[in-house]
Amino acid sequence: MIAMPQNKNYKSLLEKTTLYAKMGSWELDLKSHELYWNRVTKLIHGVSENFECNINEALKFYKDAYSKNLMINSLKNAIEKNEEFDIKIKLTTALNEEIWVRSVGIPVIEDGVCTSVYGLFQDIDIEEKKKEKLHKQIQFISHVLENTSIGIASFDEFGHIEKVNSGLCEILGYRKYEMKKLTYKDVIFKEDINKFLIGLNKLKNNKIQSYTSKKRYRHKNGNILYVHLVLTVIRNINKEPINYLAQIIDLTPQYKNEEKLNSYLDITTDQNQRLLNFANIVSHNLKSHSGNLEMLLELLHEEQPQLLDNELMYLLGKSVENLSETIQHLNEVVLMHKANDKNIETLNLSHFIDKTIENVSASIKAENIQVDIQVNNELTVKAIPAYLESILLNLITNAIKYKDENKKALLKIVANKITNYIEINFVDNGLGIDIEKNKSKLFGMYNTFHSNENARGIGLFITKNQVEAIGGTIDLESKVGVGSTFKVKLLNGK
Amino acid sequence: MENKTNHICIIDDDPLFRFSSKKMIEIGSCSNTCFLIFENGLEAYSYFVEALKTNSKLPNLILLDINMPVMDGWEFLEKITLLENSKNLKITVVSSSSGSDDILKAKNYAIVNDYITKPFNMAKIKRILSKLKN
Numbered sequence: 001m002i003a004m005p006q007n008k009n010y011k012s013l014l015e016k017t018t019l020y021a022k023m024g025s026w027e028l029d030l031k032s033h034e035l036y037w038n039r040v041t042k043l044i045h046g047v048s049e050n051f052e053c054n055i056n057e058a059l060k061f062y063k064d065a066y067s068k069n070l071m072i073n074s075l076k077n078a079i080e081k082n083e084e085f086d087i088k089i090k091l092t093t094a095l096n097e098e099i100w101v102r103s104v105g106i107p108v109i110e111d112g113v114c115t116s117v118y119g120l121f122q123d124i125d126i127e128e129k130k131k132e133k134l135h136k137q138i139q140f141i142s143h144v145l146e147n148t149s150i151g152i153a154s155f156d157e158f159g160h161i162e163k164v165n166s167g168l169c170e171i172l173g174y175r176k177y178e179m180k181k182l183t184y185k186d187v188i189f190k191e192d193i194n195k196f197l198i199g200l201n202k203l204k205n206n207k208i209q210s211y212t213s214k215k216r217y218r219h220k221n222g223n224i225l226y227v228h229l230v231l232t233v234i235r236n237i238n239k240e241p242i243n244y245l246a247q248i249i250d251l252t253p254q255y256k257n258e259e260k261l262n263s264y265l266d267i268t269t270d271q272n273q274r275l276l277n278f279a280n281i282v283s284h285n286l287k288s289h290s291g292n293l294e295m296l297l298e299l300l301h302e303e304q305p306q307l308l309d310n311e312l313m314y315l316l317g318k319s320v321e322n323l324s325e326t327i328q329h330l331n332e333v334v335l336m337h338k339a340n341d342k343n344i345e346t347l348n349l350s351h352f353i354d355k356t357i358e359n360v361s362a363s364i365k366a367e368n369i370q371v372d373i374q375v376n377n378e379l380t381v382k383a384i385p386a387y388l389e390s391i392l393l394n395l396i397t398n399a400i401k402y403k404d405e406n407k408k409a410l411l412k413i414v415a416n417k418i419t420n421y422i423e424i425n426f427v428d429n430g431l432g433i434d435i436e437k438n439k440s441k442l443f444g445m446y447n448t449f450h451s452n453e454n455a456r457g458i459g460l461f462i463t464k465n466q467v468e469a470i471g472g473t474i475d476l477e478s479k480v481g482v483g484s485t486f487k488v489k490l491l492n493g494k
Numbered sequence: 495m496e497n498k499t500n501h502i503c504i505i506d507d508d509p510l511f512r513f514s515s516k517k518m519i520e521i522g523s524c525s526n527t528c529f530l531i532f533e534n535g536l537e538a539y540s541y542f543v544e545a546l547k548t549n550s551k552l553p554n555l556i557l558l559d560i561n562m563p564v565m566d567g568w569e570f571l572e573k574i575t576l577l578e579n580s581k582n583l584k585i586t587v588v589s590s591s592s593g594s595d596d597i598l599k600a601k602n603y604a605i606v607n608d609y610i611t612k613p614f615n616m617a618k619i620k621r622i623l624s625k626l627k628n
Contacts, residue, residue, distance in 0.1 A: 284561065287590040288508060291613025295514035298615055302521050324613075335593050 015039070022123035028055065029116045030079065041121045044101060046093030063092045071103065078107040079114045088124065100128035151227075151248035154234070157204065159183035162243060171227070171250045173220035189216035189224065196229075203233045204241050214251070226255040279334045287331060290324045332462065336387075336469045343384045344470060346493035349415055349422060350377040352385075356392040363400050367409060375415040380493025381422050387466040388490075394463045395486050399428040404481070421472075421489040429483040435476065442476060500626060501551065503530040505538045505570070506559040506588070515557065515588075515614050522619040535565030539573055546579050553584075554626055560589040560596065571603050581605060586622065588612060 018024060024041030028034075035053050042051055045061060062068035067089035074085035085105045092098050105119040145152055151168030155161045164179045172179070172187055188196055192215045199211035211231040216224050228249040233241045297320055300307060307313045353375055357364070364371060381388070396411065403409035412427040435442070443464040467474045471491050478484035502519060506512050516529055530553055532538035538558075545552060560567035567587065574580050586608040587600040600609045608625075610618060 284590055288511070288612065291590060292508070292510040292514065294613045294615065295518065296510070299514055299517050299521075302518075302616070331592060 019043075024121040025118065026121050027116055027118040028075070031115060037121075044093070044099075044121060044123045045091070046095040046097065061091050061093070062089060063098075064090055067091070074103070074105060075117065078105050078117045082107045082109055082114060085119075088128070099123060099125035101125070149250075151246075151250070153179070153246045153248075154243045155184065155246070156243050157200075157241065159185060168248060171219075171225065171248060172217065178220075187217050189218060192216050199231060200244065203231060203244070206239075217248075224252075226251045276334075279330075283327065283331045283334050286327045290320065290327050293320045294324060329462065333465050336462075336465050344382050345385060346380050347383050347385060347388055348377070349379045349381050349424070350375040352388050352392060353413060356389065356396055359393070360396055360400065363397070367400055367403060369400060369403065369409040369411055372410065372412045375413060375424075379415055379417070379422055382491040382493050383470045383472075387470055391463050391466050391488065394459045395426045395488070398459060398486075399426060399430060399484075402430040402484075403428070404430050404483075417492060418489070420492050422492050424488045424490070426486040426488070427483065428485075432480040432482050432484050433476070433478040434480050435478050443474070499526040499528055500555070500623075501528045501530065501553040503532070503538070503553040503556040505532045505535065505557065505562070505567075507533055507562040508559070511559075511612070511614075515619075518614055518616060518619045519623070522616055523623055534562045535567060535570030535573075537564075539565060539570055542574060542580075542583070543577065546577055546582075552582055555622070556583060556585045557588045558585050560587060560591065560600075568599075571600075571606065575603060575605060586610060588614075 018038075018040050022040065022044065024044055025038045026041050027036045029036070033055065035055050035058055037045070037051075037053055037058075039049060042049060045051075047053075059068060059071065062071055070087055070089055074087055077083040078085060084107065085103070087103050089101060089103060090098055091101045100123075102122040102124045103119060104121075105117050107114045108116045108118065145165045148165070149167050149170070151165065151171045153161055153164045153168050161179055161182055161184075164176055166176075169176055169179060174182070184196065185193065195213065196215065199208075199213060202208045203211050209232070211229075213229050213231075215227055215229050217227050219225050228251055230247040232245045232247075234243050234245055236242050297317055300313075350373075353373060357371060357373070383391075396413075399411045400409075407429055410427075410429045413424065414427065415422055415424045417423075433442070443460050464474050467488055467490070473489045475487045476484060477487070500523060504512055504515060506515075512531060512533075516531070519527055519529075530541075532541065535558075538556075544550070558567050558570065565573075567589070571585070574583065581604060583605050585603070585606050587606055588610050589596060589600075590612040592611045597609050600606050608622070610622070
């Protein structure tokens with residue numbers, strides 16, 4: 001046992017010190033097999049001051065095998081080999097708390113024989129747990145650092161690179177040892193360095209907490225990289241900058257994709273423009289020429305009316321008339337695609353349908369067609385009035401024209417709200433179209449599917465163009481001998 | 495007033511159109527007609543600059559095409575309205591464009607009093623000429 005000074009004040013001071021240091025003492029008398037714990041040692045074990053202990057009881061405080069064995073072996077070596085020990089072990093207190101302790105043991109030898117072992121017993125739990133935590137944090141950070149695809153580097157104010165992770169090596173194409181010979185001047189694109197230095201200076205002078213910027217870097221192979229850079233400063237306790245931390249995300253693939261996308265967009269815009277110009281020129285020039293033909297023919301008739309009797313003249317006149325009509329249609333389509341939003345109004349659908357039915361009431365009556373309209377009179381659509389009239393007229397007359405002579409003809413018009421659209425279905429029980437066969441031609445110009453004398457093949461083409469010009473879609477379901485359903489979706493007026 | 499002479503100006507780059515519209519007017523008109531013909535806006539503009547300055551007799555009707563080389567119809571209208579006394583000119587725009595944008599644009603000029611789409615036919619010619627009489 002440690003010899004205690006006799007002075008009482010001195011003794012209490014020592015006791016206080018050992019208490020603050022959480023350091024107790026112990027002694028194992030090998031003759032009497034008595035184990036002595038002082039107050040602090042008992043406190044560390046979580047037992048009361050009058051706790052009577054022996055060696056077997058004491059060893060029960062070590063629950064894990066490692067700690068228990070280490071304690072037993074250390075004691076054994078002290079007794080048998082006279083070896084001192086200083087070990088760190090885990091102890092479970094009487095209050096069932098697991099804590100780290102330090103145990104120091106010194107054997108006392110009399111005539112070559114160990115008579116007792118005494119030592120210190122210290123609660124080092126707080127320090128150990130801190131170390132453990134730190135270790136975990138370091139591991140966590142180093143795992144992140146080494147496995148992330150974000151490039152991370154620290155460098156001093158002269159730009160010398162101190163630490164880099166694999167992510168940065170991957171991005172820039174260098175090996176770690178090569179990177180350490182570089183400065184930022186070697187990797188940042190020349191034109192971007194000034195901006196970078198301004199940012200660095202602001203950081204250094206504490207004007208900003210972090211500097212974020214898009215920069216161009218150079219890959220080892222000379223290629224340009226587009227990166228997103230975040231720069232922060234690491235300061236010592238006196239807030240002086242010691243080094244800088246750069247985090248770099250490689251945006252080159254995204255950048256390249258965007259570039260590609262933009263170039264496609266440019267090409268498409270350009271082609272659309274050229275197509276529109278082409279359509280304008282063609283329609284305008286064709287119209288001039290066919291107009292001239294018409295005028296010359298009319299003059300010929302005025303001046304030489306006897307030519308009218310010539311069949312060739314008659315056919316020439318017919319051809320010119322057809323040519324003009326075609327060009328007229330072409331012009332309408334070109335104009336349609338120039339339709340702008342300002343002409344689009346909110347229109348009452350049922351009102352427009354009623355008006356169209358009224359306009360064709362004569363042929364409905366003559367062809368004996370049963371019309372069934374199921375359209376809520378509250379529904380509105382966004383459309384240009386002339387287009388809506390034309391679309392409705394085309395689809396209704398279509399059903400009349402292509403009715404099946406062997407059946408009582410029916411036409412049902414149904415409208416429903418579908419999200420932002422109003423879907424109008426024109427259901428007939430007419431001749432129908434073989435959709436599979438005619439897929440590519442359905443809404444094309446001058447395609448007719450029946451030998452009807454009124455079929456000009458322009459109606460559906462114009463209708464489709466008009467529907468699309470006002471932001472809608474048109475589809476057809478049809479079966480030969482059963483009938484057709486035209487589905488028109490127009491933007492809801494509300 | 496039956497035998498008064500009509501002065502009609504045609505500004506168009508298309509020789510076929512110039513020929514046939516002139517001919518149609520000759521057929522459709524019951525009075526004598528004098529023609530003043532230009533192949534583009536610039537030729538016509540140069541003529542009218544002088545004519546307005548010297549107070550020469552102006553045509554009763556100017557038929558103006560829009561799509562022309564050198565100076566097109568729009569530029570002609572733009573420039574001619576800047577001239578003094580230009581409001582004495584009576585212009586009818588004759589174009590193959592039937593777009594409402596072009597029609598509205600033309601009618602924004604005070605000196606444009608009509609817009610006719612090509613091609614001409616006798617019915618259109620007669621309508622223009624009957625307006626002249628009034």
